[in-house]
Amino acid sequence: MISKSNIGSANTFGLARLVRLVNPVMRLGFLAIAGFATLAHASYDVNIPPPATGIASEIYDLHLYILIICVIIFVLVFGAMFYSVFKFRKSQGAKADVNFHESTLIEIIWTVIPFIILIVMAIPATKTVLAMKDTSNPDLTIKVVGYQWGWQYEYQQDGLSFYSSLATPWSQVGQPGVPASEPKGQNYLLEVDNPMVVPVGKKVRLLITSNDVLHGWYVPTLGVNQYGIPGFIKDSWFKVEKAGTYKGQCSQICGKLHGYMPITVVAKDPADYAAWVKEAKGKFAIKSDASVAADTPPKVAAIVDEPGKKWTLGELKQAGESLYAANCAACHQADGKGNPAMKAKALDGSPVVIGAKSSQIAILLKGRPGTLMAGFDRLSDVELAAVSTYARNSWGNKTGDMVLPADIKAARK
Amino acid sequence: MTATTHTADHADEHHDHKPYGLSRWLFTTNHKDIGTMYLLFGLLMAIVGGFLSLGIRAELFMPGLQILQPETFNSFMTLHGLIMVFGAVMPVFVGFANWLIPMQIGAADMAFPRMNNWSFWMLPPAAILLAASFFVEGGAIQSGWTLYPPLFTQSGIAGDMTILAVHILGASSIMGSINIVTTVLNLRAPGMTLMKMPLFVWTWLITAYLLIAVMPVLAGAVTMLLTDRHFGTSFFNAAGGGDPTMFMHIFWFFGHPEVYIIILPAFGIVSQIIPAFSRKPLFGYASMVYATASIAILSFIVWGHHMFTVGMPAAGQLFFMYATMLIAVPTGVKVFNWIATMWRGSLTFETPMLWALGFLFMFTMGGFTGLVLAITPVDITLHNSYYVVAHFHYTMVAGASFAIFGGVYYWWPKWTGKMYNESAGKLHFWWTTIGFNLTFFPQHFLGLAGMPRRIPDYALQFAEWNMISSIGAFFLAAGQIFFMITLYMSYKSGQPAKDKQWEGADSLEWTHLPSPAPYHTFEVQPVLK
Ligand code: HEC
Ligand SMILES: [Cu+2]
Numbered sequence: 001m002i003s004k005s006n007i008g009s010a011n012t013f014g015l016a017r018l019v020r021l022v023n024p025v026m027r028l029g030f031l032a033i034a035g036f037a038t039l040a041h042a043s044y045d046v047n048i049p050p051p052a053t054g055i056a057s058e059i060y061d062l063h064l065y066i067l068i069i070c071v072i073i074f075v076l077v078f079g080a081m082f083y084s085v086f087k088f089r090k091s092q093g094a095k096a097d098v099n100f101h102e103s104t105l106i107e108i109i110w111t112v113i114p115f116i117i118l119i120v121m122a123i124p125a126t127k128t129v130l131a132m133k134d135t136s137n138p139d140l141t142i143k144v145v146g147y148q149w150g151w152q153y154e155y156q157q158d159g160l161s162f163y164s165s166l167a168t169p170w171s172q173v174g175q176p177g178v179p180a181s182e183p184k185g186q187n188y189l190l191e192v193d194n195p196m197v198v199p200v201g202k203k204v205r206l207l208i209t210s211n212d213v214l215h216g217w218y219v220p221t222l223g224v225n226q227y228g229i230p231g232f233i234k235d236s237w238f239k240v241e242k243a244g245t246y247k248g249q250c251s252q253i254c255g256k257l258h259g260y261m262p263i264t265v266v267a268k269d270p271a272d273y274a275a276w277v278k279e280a281k282g283k284f285a286i287k288s289d290a291s292v293a294a295d296t297p298p299k300v301a302a303i304v305d306e307p308g309k310k311w312t313l314g315e316l317k318q319a320g321e322s323l324y325a326a327n328c329a330a331c332h333q334a335d336g337k338g339n340p341a342m343k344a345k346a347l348d349g350s351p352v353v354i355g356a357k358s359s360q361i362a363i364l365l366k367g368r369p370g371t372l373m374a375g376f377d378r379l380s381d382v383e384l385a386a387v388s389t390y391a392r393n394s395w396g397n398k399t400g401d402m403v404l405p406a407d408i409k410a411a412r413k
Numbered sequence: 414m415t416a417t418t419h420t421a422d423h424a425d426e427h428h429d430h431k432p433y434g435l436s437r438w439l440f441t442t443n444h445k446d447i448g449t450m451y452l453l454f455g456l457l458m459a460i461v462g463g464f465l466s467l468g469i470r471a472e473l474f475m476p477g478l479q480i481l482q483p484e485t486f487n488s489f490m491t492l493h494g495l496i497m498v499f500g501a502v503m504p505v506f507v508g509f510a511n512w513l514i515p516m517q518i519g520a521a522d523m524a525f526p527r528m529n530n531w532s533f534w535m536l537p538p539a540a541i542l543l544a545a546s547f548f549v550e551g552g553a554i555q556s557g558w559t560l561y562p563p564l565f566t567q568s569g570i571a572g573d574m575t576i577l578a579v580h581i582l583g584a585s586s587i588m589g590s591i592n593i594v595t596t597v598l599n600l601r602a603p604g605m606t607l608m609k610m611p612l613f614v615w616t617w618l619i620t621a622y623l624l625i626a627v628m629p630v631l632a633g634a635v636t637m638l639l640t641d642r643h644f645g646t647s648f649f650n651a652a653g654g655g656d657p658t659m660f661m662h663i664f665w666f667f668g669h670p671e672v673y674i675i676i677l678p679a680f681g682i683v684s685q686i687i688p689a690f691s692r693k694p695l696f697g698y699a700s701m702v703y704a705t706a707s708i709a710i711l712s713f714i715v716w717g718h719h720m721f722t723v724g725m726p727a728a729g730q731l732f733f734m735y736a737t738m739l740i741a742v743p744t745g746v747k748v749f750n751w752i753a754t755m756w757r758g759s760l761t762f763e764t765p766m767l768w769a770l771g772f773l774f775m776f777t778m779g780g781f782t783g784l785v786l787a788i789t790p791v792d793i794t795l796h797n798s799y800y801v802v803a804h805f806h807y808t809m810v811a812g813a814s815f816a817i818f819g820g821v822y823y824w825w826p827k828w829t830g831k832m833y834n835e836s837a838g839k840l841h842f843w844w845t846t847i848g849f850n851l852t853f854f855p856q857h858f859l860g861l862a863g864m865p866r867r868i869p870d871y872a873l874q875f876a877e878w879n880m881i882s883s884i885g886a887f888f889l890a891a892g893q894i895f896f897m898i899t900l901y902m903s904y905k906s907g908q909p910a911k912d913k914q915w916e917g918a919d920s921l922e923w924t925h926l927p928s929p930a931p932y933h934t935f936e937v938q939p940v941l942k
Pocket of ligand 2 (some may be wrong): 146147148214215216250251252253254261352
């Protein structure tokens, strides 16, 4: 950690600086114990990686500060234990002093002293808690939505919205019984297709939520670890001090591909950031209201079923169009051609869409596990009927038939 | 503890009569039989849970997927946790309670012997439900033992099987606890005042209250999951006005006391062993009792430290941080008292004492990493990382399990009337200690470096420590096979044990009863001064 920049040390405290000096020594110690120091390229890191924000830096110091206090207490207490173990052995003629078994004074002393030590620990910790919670006056706000299994970032000020998911090819992962067909790359499982890009030196506020289950947006070097909770928005913030790439992963188990949900944040100098925004507008601009897309909760056009209502193809398709725009276009695109970056297949011409009605209904209700295609069973029967009908009768698809709410109801069983 | 004499009154023929064969075990109301069944059941579950953990560690031996599909990995990880907590550690401690509480307070049996039988026999169906859930469509649940919705809600039929199993296990625990509380409060021998009870009895009394308080909370939480899944309620579903965070609050309101439910009886065992091998009374007996009670009470107001990353307000984070740190005070008092017990003692280091010292040393390490995690900002960077995995295995394995091993060696002569092989016991201790640290110490580093828990595959920077950890796990497991062989050999052909096998032991089972303890004991209560 010698290379660690001095970020944030202005608001750290004396002892922490001292402990930073001790750190490399500690690390060497562990290495020596492990005895593996000679292995090339191996990573035997024993501490939090170098922090990149003021908060992460405070956390880093806080951890070492607490750790050092703990180690000192540990050595003292277990010094006493080992002293007893060697000094008071029966085999060396030690006689038990059976009267030494009660002392109110001693009990009070060893209740009060730890209490004081705890206060000493709590003071700097409290300061950091308050700083971490202060999300006021951000320079930039990014909405983060967790999906099974990827992230969506929405830059409200810059009008950008895009998905970010694992870029490591599955051929590097392998399968039980089937070895990986490609060697694992340097950034195995820590690389994404579209990283979150942020400007250096600006306070970035994250609004974190989820589209399905709990996720955790966790980038240790930025000092952020915050659950995304479906239906609720929680916030957090960071301010990166130095241009660079910072990596993390989903921290809360979210199903099958929880381990394959990395996070990458690229911090750029403001000028480079501006250039990136410009370029990104071409790809990721939030175009119309419709393609605000897969926003949570999805913007659903009002369509309600009335018992006994006779739907017409036109009605369903019309309602389906806006539902499709709100719920599906983000991935499958308005033209139904799909998006290879997200492995979202084309719906235009897809046998699943134009084949038996049940095949599309099934995937709409259940999703396809292991892909970004989540189930949409939260939509109502009539909404699902509308969007299916739309897909079967748009672009090149011309089945000319309707999927009725009753079909969906039956499929839900 | 002078008192009436013993042993002789059990020579009486009809005292040791008991049914034979299967019906002895099915219908028994004898606390010793039931204790034995709890212990063996716990052992069996520990083998199953251990097998699952080896699956996990084998998959994590190196990056990439080699033997488990990610969803199977998740099931293994989840069931490892559930089985070890509810199937292994808790029943084993109840086994200890059944065997020892009546003997230590001079009672003939538990207060409700039939209920005792029933609370044991509820366990196997629950275990079968959990094990069978692996084989139903969709496989066992994958949400982690914390069962957080909405992920849990996505489970297949295994979700309902798990809910049912948790209900049964909870009911069994509640019945067992009521039995313990009633026994301790009503069946003590004349002269055995509360403040004369062995500390093991005290810790179980307090644990039983904890169980009665929090098991119904868990039952409520899983029932809400069930109705959310099948009856259209939305307790934890935001779309229907519910809140997934509420589940976490309820779960951890149960879950934090639960960790003390697991560790307090361990404290009790260690508080029996250390004085016995120091040949000195426990230092600060009264303060040990008060410390145990304070830990239990504090355990109800710290649950939020499992939820620092949920996004609670600063006031909430600070409250839970301070409350959690406070627990270090009574826990520290306990550690200091144990060491003071050894101070100016006359120490010997038979196998049980080694385990107790191993417990003391490594449980305290787990305690310190707990203190590190109590510091909210530090927790935020370590939450759900391997650091947490390391932390709670230091408390659960080096804590609870080391105490269990120590207790088994300590009371084995009393239970079976046979001595185990000392050298084998000591070898088992060192084997386990090395294996344990090899497995779990590196996980601190993984967590600090940012490796999330509950992942089947990981980035290359985590490879080295993971490999060491996996090697350690297999080494650790092999040591436990050695343990089973050691006990089996002792059971078959061990030397006969003395009535008072340990010179410094002073509780009733040692001072008043022969080894092995007869089937019925203390039908006439001893009178203590
Ligand atoms: C988060 C991105 C995402 C959203 C939103 C989404 N999908 Fe998908 N969808 C996918 C992906 C990825 C696949 C490919 C799954 C696979 O690899 O099998 C897919 C596959 C499908 C398929 C099967 C195509 C085939 O040929 O196998 C259908 C049909 C489909 N989606 C319909 C929809 C509809 C209708 C909606 C809106 C209600 C929708 N999807 C919303 C990502 C998405
Ligand atoms: Cu996730």
